[in-house]
Amino acid sequence: MAAIQGEVSWFCCGTAWGPCGTAGGGACGTCKSGNYQHAWPNTSDACYAITHPDTCGLSMSRRGCGFRHYTTNLCNGARVGTTIADCGPQTDLFCGERTCCGSACGSNRIIDLTPAAFSAIGSLSVGLRPCSVDTV
Amino acid sequence: MPQTLDRRRLLATAALGGVVGATGLGSLAPDAAFAAEAAAIEPGAPDPNFVEGRISKISGHLLLVLGSDTVLHSIRITDGTSIWKLHPTTFDQVAIGDGLYARGVRLPDGTLAADSVWVNIVNLHAHIAAVGRNLLHLDHKGQRIVAHVVQGRSAAVYNGTPAVSDLSLLRVGRHVQVLGAWHPDTNEIDIATVYAAA
Structure with missing residues (x-):
């Protein structure tokens, strides 16, 4: 898979405090906020029917639970490897959204990282970053 | 580095x-x-x-x-x-x-x-169920969350545009991502940033 560029955010899962307490283990049943994991918009037909990245003109490969992706924060070059643990983000709800750091930009939400993974490449207090995602 | x-x-x-x-x-x-x-x-x-x-x-x-x-x-x-x-x-x-x-x-x-x-940081994906004076009622995974607007802090990002303090364009039914701070042991949060879809 060629690297794709877009936006990365974060989400909580597993046992948790506050509003995250109801998040659960995600579509794969294994998701934990403290693990290097992520949500991917095309994990199954049912998932794709919710996220519909094609609505935004994106072609995103079908990948199952446990598949590895590597996400690079285009604001600083930091990179983290994670495995699929959930379905998301809901790409179609934010079609055309664009996030930039200077001249480094990403359009459309393509991946959500767990807090542990996102905080390895950026601050949680910044909810959205331009990114590239690849498989190696 | x-x-x-x-x-x-x-x-x-x-x-x-x-x-x-x-x-x-x-x-x-x-x-x-x-x-x-x-x-x-x-x-x-x-x-x-x-x-x-x-x-x-x-x-x-x-x-x-x-x-x-x-x-x-x-x-x-x-x-x-x-x-x-x-x-x-x-x-x-x-x-x-x-x-x-x-x-x-x-x-x-x-x-x-x-x-x-x-x-207390939260990053919620939710729908706006109601808009009140200086607050939003959010539906988040079947839960109702009361999100308070904090004057001088809360900001909105409308479809990737620069953050602004004007949250008046937020409408009932819209999908939003809300970054904020939870009030412990309640269903309430303070809003840092609302990311709103087009």
Whole structure:
């Protein structure tokens, strides 16, 4: 898979405090906020029917639970490897959204990282970053 | 990024009683501070340098945190620790009962010397169920969340445009991502940033 560029955010899962307490283990049943994991918009037909990245003109490969992706924060070059643990983000709800750091930009939400993974490449207090995602 | 690597060494030094000046660490831009954090953690595995849970005790600059998985953690706050609680803040604003995520470096005794602590931070994907005076009612995974607008702090990003303080364009039914701070043991949050779709 060629690297794709877009936006990365974060989400909580597993046992948790506050509003995250109801998040659960995600579509794969294994998701934990403290693990290097992520949500991917095309994990199954049912998932794709919710996220519909094609609505935004994106072609995103079908990948199952446990598949590895590597996400690079285009604001600083930091990179983290994670495995699929959930379905998301809901790409179609934010079609055309664009996030930039200077001249480094990403359009459309393509991946959500767990807090542990996102905080390895950026601050949680910044909810959205331009990114590239690849498989190696 | 040797400056960032130095930061991690300095944190450990500070936690172990060395001298470190906050100004020497605080000049890093947020993204730069994370630029060299690519620890060799296996994808899918837990990160030993990351902690989540709720604060059960504060002793000096040490936080005792009960993880949601019931594991107990000790977190040391150093002069170089950045603390976020709706906005960048100071250690005296941290309270027992607060939830947190923390990242840092493990000391030999297992304590986490914190580089960053995000207190009560939430990042919710929700629909706007109602709009009130200085608040939003959100539907989040079947739960109702009351999200308060904080004057001078809350901002909205409309479809990727620069953040503005005007939240009046938010409408019932819209899907939003809300970054904010939870009020412990309630269904209420304060809004830092609302990301609204087109």
